[in-house]
Amino acid sequence: MRKQITKSFDYLGISSATLCLVHCLVFPLISIIPIGISHNHWIDLLFASIGLYAVVKIVKTNTPRYIKAILLVSMFLILSSIVITIVTHHHSFILYLGGIGMIIGHLLNFRKHKH
Template identity: 65%
Template sequence: MKKQITHSLDYIGVSSASLCLIHCLLFPLVTFIPIGITHNHYVDLIFALIGLFAVVKILKTNTELYIKLILSISMSVIIGCVLITIFFHYHSLLLYFGGVGMIVGHLLNFKNHKH
């Protein structure tokens, strides 16, 4: 049962991080098209909170330490970048590294529990 919950958390984490990364990569391109779409920073915050939920739950399991470190550092980078964006309106490129780190961390965790 616990293994199934961890797999679900990894699916949630990978999906959220992938959608967030796609959103962050494609949104700047959409703003050049004059269709009236503006960037809402709270969408970024929602992605970060979904990812944070999955990471906190995984940190409470008996996952390998290096996976916990990858997920923790990546989540810290993402939340820091989102807060900087909300308060200072500055888009840091570190957000992309955090997103890739989240995807890698969840995939490693999924692979680790598969064995």
């Protein structure tokens, strides 16, 4: 039963991180088109809060430390990037690193539970 709950958090984390990464990669292309869309950091905060929820739940389990470290460092990078965006109005590259790290961490954790 516990394994199934952790898998659910992995699904949530993987999907949230993937959607966030797609949003961050596609948005610059959409902003080139003059239709009046501007970047909103609240969307980034929404994805980060979903990811943070999944990470906190996984960190509380008996997941290996290296997976916890990957997830926590990735979440720190994402949250740092959002703070930088709010303060400087500049989209930071570290958001992409954090998103990729979140996907990798959740995939590693998911694969660990398959065995």
